[in-house]
């Protein structure tokens with residue numbers, strides 16, 4: 001690729017996706033936050049800065065900018081243009097300006113993160129949909145313009161639960177009960193090996209996998225004396241996440257505990273608790289991907305039993321006071337409650353809370369995301385299937401390079417001071433030794449009902465394209481990257497800035513996935 005190829009070599013599929021969507025471009029908030037270049041050099045050896053959202057340090061300005069160099073990646077290594085599915089579906093996708101305006105109007109009415117309080121019309125529509133889930137499926141096959149609940153991009157499941165808990169009950173308590181449609185109730189975990197389907201895993205098998213004979217005592221296994229500087233850092237629909245420094249020698253990394261209640265009869269955060277079989281794919285996927293650069297690094301998985309320890313309850317309350325929790329108070333769990341605890345390496349802040357120092361840094365973060373997915377797909381036919389920016393964590397690093405191994409080839413990418421990690425494999429699938437682990441999403445109506453961001457249209461597009469068949473979902477090797485307009489626009493905007501700066505500097509630089 002050389003200079004004489006002209007401007008069009010900078011065009012990639014991302015640009016083309018945005019061209020017909022001026023409304024979505026206008027929605028872009030990050031674009032405004034992207035710094036105009038004052039050329040912070042993010043080469044690690046020169047930098048004494050950090051990204052916002054990780055560990056704040058003072059920013060140094062430098063007059064130089066280092067040049068991305070892709071020679072070592074080899075441009076023919078991947079054959080990965082955008083999947084025909086995206087192309088096909090996006091061409092027929094219609095924008096709804098009304099939807100955008102509705103979002104804008106509704107936003108100030110809510111304090112809850114992620115939730116845009118819908119209009120009465122939308123609530124009625126949602127209630128109707130919830131009661132007639134089959135009709136929703138039909139409707140979504142005919143058109144992409146379903147308006148269920150209007151949500152902000154990112155973690156949609158919890159927002160939907162809050163919506164159910166608050167809005168519907170205000171309008172019509174009986175409707176709420178009727179429309180209750182728990183994901184766990186409906187979504188099956190499937191481990192598919194050739195023609196044998198085995199959908200159940202026994203408690204004993206699960207304990208064996210955790211190297212345990214029976215569940216450990218929660219309070220003893222995670223007593224506060226084993227953990228330093230513990231605090232709650234996040235929450236999901238299925239669990240609480242705490243960060244701590246292990247009180248043992250030789251442990252360099254801060255760890256996080258993802259604590260997920262299972263097998264109990266009480267609903268938590270508006271969801272039925274998962275059972276061992278339902279959580280199994282997530283555990284297998286996390287363990288298997290743990291050794292691949294860019295995926296969450298797991299230390300241990302264990303099963304514990306008992307009341308929520310008091311020190312965690314206190315930290316939960318502190319988080320609730322400071323940030324407001326959307327989850328139920330953990331005091332609700334009794335003596336017999338079981339929990340699965342994932343011990344993971346701390347991997348930073350999610351992308352929605354990070355402002356990149358400059359376009360170059362975001363570019364390299366995207367490179368890491370792409371390579372991580374490429375390796376996961378190549379090694380295990382991995383599909384994330386819910387890759388919004390809340391599921392990409394970013395941490396500052398002093399390493400100059402990040403190394404990937406794709407098909408026995410070493411790929412070295414400049415870090416520019418950031419290390420990315422892809423998390424949350426609740427909807428993912430993986431194939432290990434010809435056994436495919438995944439959740440059957442075809443029954444998960446809620447996943448396909450939300451609107452308010454392009455992210456939610458993607459779920460419907462994928463389902464339409466795959467004819468809602470769990471089997472096809474298990475066989476196709478597609479990595480669905482949910483690039484929301486905001487993420488997409490940010491990348492394009494940052495790339496354009498980079499392009500203006502970089503063009504004169506290098507004849508070799510190009511956007512690698514445009515091939």
Ligand SMILES: Nc1ncnc2c1ncn2[C@@H]1O[C@H](COP(=O)(O)OP(=O)(O)OP(=O)(O)O)[C@@H](O)[C@H]1O
Nearest residue numbers: 234235236237238239241256344345346347348424
């Ligand atoms: N390894 C990690 N390092 C740092 N933070 C993490 C890590 N894993 C999870 N988190 C934080 O905890 C939050 C919840 O984690 P996660 O998305 O895995 O939970 P979940 O219950 O599966 O979520 P969902 O509601 O999408 O199903 C994340 O958004 C992130 O902020």
